[in-house]
């Protein structure tokens with residue numbers, strides 16, 4: 349059996365996305381074919397100089413051990429590592445910060461690993477009393 353995988357998925361540790369994340373991985377053929385990095389704030393760790401080396405090291409290990417070719421970076425709305433939805437002035441400000449960090453993280457990853465493909469994702473979450481709706485948007 350081959351000891352290689354197609355991609356790496358870096359996402360937030362947030363438990364609310366568990367089942368939806370499984371669906372996302374199945375839809376994008378990542379199940380059993382992606383290394384997983386589950387870390388609070390996800391792309392924030394690549395952008396932040398204090399945690400950047402650690403986050404990039406995960407990508408390096410995935411690449412050298414499993415010959416992974418594609419990095420998927422995923423942020424999500426209402427992320428506690430960003431202070432949650434309430435810490436932003438409005439929805440647009442939150443969206444811009446989360447997607448801005450994703451794009452900055454992509455540039456950093458591409459500079460260090462030019463041979464890797466980098467895809468960006470934003471997970472949306474809407475919570476009502478008894479219901480939770482989650483969907484995934486690809487960021488260009």
Ligand SMILES: [Zn+2]
Pocket residue numbers: 360361362388389424426427428429
């Ligand atoms: Zn989070």
